[in-house]
Amino acid sequence: MNQPPLVVDLDGTLIQTDLLHETTLLLARQSPLSLLSLPLWLARGKAWMKQRIVDHVAPDYASLPYAPELLAWLREQRAGGRQLVLCTASDQRLADGVAGHLGLFDEVIGSDGQTNLSGEAKASRLVARFGERGFDYAGNSSDDLPVWRRAREAVVVAAGSSVAKAARAQGQVAREFPAATASLRTWLKALRLHQWLKNLLVFLPLLGAFRFESHLVMQALLAFLAYGLCASSVYVVNDLMDLESDRAHPRKRLRPFASGLIGVPQALVATVLLLSLSVVFALQLPPAFGLALGVYYALTLAYTFYLKRRVLVDCVTLGVLYTLRIVAGVAATQLPHSFWLFAFPLFLFMSLAFVKRYSELQAMAALGRTGAAGRGYLASDAPLVMAMGVAAGFCAVLLLALYLNSDVVTQRYAHPERLWLTLPVVLYWISRMWMQAQRGHLSDDPVVFAVKDRYSLVCAGLFGLLLGLAH
DSSP: OOOOOEEEOTBTTTBSSOHHHHHHHHHHHHOGGGGGGHHHHHHTOHHHHHHHHHHHOOOOGGGSOBOHHHHHHHHHHHHTTOOEEEEEEEEHHHHHHHHHHHOOOSEEEEEOSSOOOOTHHHHHHHHHHHOTTOSEEEEOSGGGHHHHHHSSSEEEESOOHHHHHHHHHHSOEEEEEOOOOOOHHHHHHHTTGGGGGGGGGGGHHHHHHTOOOHHHHHHHHHHHHHHHHHHHHHHHHHHHHTHHHHHTSTTGGGSTTTTTSSOHHHHHHHHHHHHHHHHHHHTTSOHHHHHHHHHHHHHHHHHHHTGGGSTTHHHHHHHHHHHHHHHHHHHHHTOOOOTHHHHHHHHHHHHHHHHHHHHHHHHHHHTTOSBOTTSSOBGGGHHHHHHHHHHHHHHHHHHHHHHHTSHHHHHHOSSGGGGGGHHHHHHHHHHHHHHHHHTTOSOSOHHHHHHHOHHHHHHHHHHHHHHHHHO
16 A cells, blocks of 8 residues: 655754754855844745845755664655655755755655645645645744644654644644754753863962962852853854764764754853843953953954954964953962063964864864865965964963063062972973874864873973972
């Protein structure tokens, strides 16, 4: 007995994302001024807006987060001779692109710029094409309830409990594919809490001055929380802007946003909440800290939208962003500071930024690719990137030596000569980081590597011990 056609929804069903969200993000990255036209396009209807967006951008169909279990089942149905139809509210060109990549569907039906093919409109279109109860339908949301009501059988994919319950109540459910839910651990990974380690730099002015009064520690702690929340909000925006390049990366493709585990709307809500909490903490500190945080946020957004794709500028910017954390620590605690406190970390963290780029280029070369996706670097740039990174690291050691020879150190420390022993410690650590990178042992995030590396932890302990002995 021949089975009726199986009609499959696209957004949230066949793929674990929504192409309207994806293409809007692409528009924001590739043609940000076009976002100003969105209200005008929407005024002519949602289908028209979708069509106009696709006039400007198109996603990489091969890298979209397809639902693996559903896709495997569809291939089985196709092998059994069943007719498969892709029917979606996304623009027709997007639907054609997905269908062309997969090579599974006999027919493709999408929005045409006039009719947004969702809900009742989709149900009526399918009934006109296949007849009442003349098709089975795979969907995921409440918009699909009118379609399931007029289909022979429902296939419920990654639906919430209320939608799944409603689907069962109004018709026969042939099969269900459970939704992958984002756990607390998933959210913590998405917010990159491990990257908050970088914000410990706000405590550096306290450590340098060897001042640990309770009110100063509390000021630094508030600065740490404000910077952490602000940074996490930007990490979310950064990941949304980098969806395509992350999906082309061997490790980053598993990130919660790139994999579709957390949707774009939830990500945007999280961004607003994180930034709001950051402002609340910042208001408890001196105005100079708020200014430092504002500069950091603006520069980080500039990095996300533009600077990260500029060769060399990206690494210099990362060095500045690290140094701004120390500036913020000074602003929060109002402690006296030295120029050297900013010059040394600028070059040190610029070296670490080059380490990160070098590791990415190594990973791309191992996969046979010519460069890093979404960046301006080529695999052939790796030797030069290493040379510049090592030079920046050694310049940092030189700046530290000049600082130790300054009057500031003589006046601040009881035994300044003991600090000279920090030079071989820092020199060894920088050299070892680059040696590990050259051998392919370094992950593309040197901060994460350093926290897990016992040699790095020993170096940090020795540095802290020598600092204490000098006071």
